[in-house]
Amino acid sequence: MTYTIPDNTRIGHVHLKVADLERSLAFYCDLLGFTLITTYGKDAAFISAGGYHHHIGLNTWYSKNAPPAPARSAGLFHTAILYPTRQDLSVAFRRLVEAKYPITGASDHGVSEAIYLNDPDQNGVELYWDRPREEWPQKPDGSIEMYTHPLDLEALLRLSA
Missing domain, CATH: 3.10.180.10 (2,3-Dihydroxybiphenyl 1,2-Dioxygenase, domain 1)
Structure with missing residues (x-):
């Protein structure tokens, strides 16, 4: 029998590696209007719309000051x-x-x-x-x-x- 994921399943959040947390918060919160929910130390932040625990996680754990990923590589589109x-x-x-x-x-x-x-x-x-x-x-x-x-x-x- 083939398994089918339940109809009401949703993708709850995305967690992005970023080079500069403050720069990313300015984009996602100040420009797009997301709300900062909490930070996790100085290297991660969780933001949302409507008070959800988070729709987007942002972190610099492996990417602080790093260049963007190459456009012609596997990864998030x-x-x-x-x-x-x-x-x-x-x-x-x-x-x-x-x-x-x-x-x-x-x-x-x-x-x-x-x-x-x-x-x-x-x-x-x-x-x-x-x-x-x-x-x-x-x-x-x-x-x-x-x-x-x-x-x-x-x-x-x-x-x-």
Whole structure:
């Protein structure tokens, strides 16, 4: 019998190796708006949205002052941060625009809309919202039809104007 993971299983948090903890806290807390929950000595911090114990762990245990991992190597492609609504994604995108923070891409995937960027350690970050499930495009066989089309960034920005 094939085992299938339970339907309500979620990925609870990501823990990232960073070179400079304060620089990472400035990005994730000051720019993206996460809240610092606690620190673990001077080398690790745990941050969250909504008071959860942590959505993101940041540490310098093996990476203090280290260069970013090579782009063409095995490892984490990106951390995806799911916003509750398109309006919330718009506000986050506006904050990036106002801070002149560079983005690396923006896509409409049919099931979701996403903004891509890198954190200060060049870890990929996806900021996105999911469309309601009943709006997800489907193939003729009923499976989900995901795609990558350009995202209308001006329309997204207008939501938070």
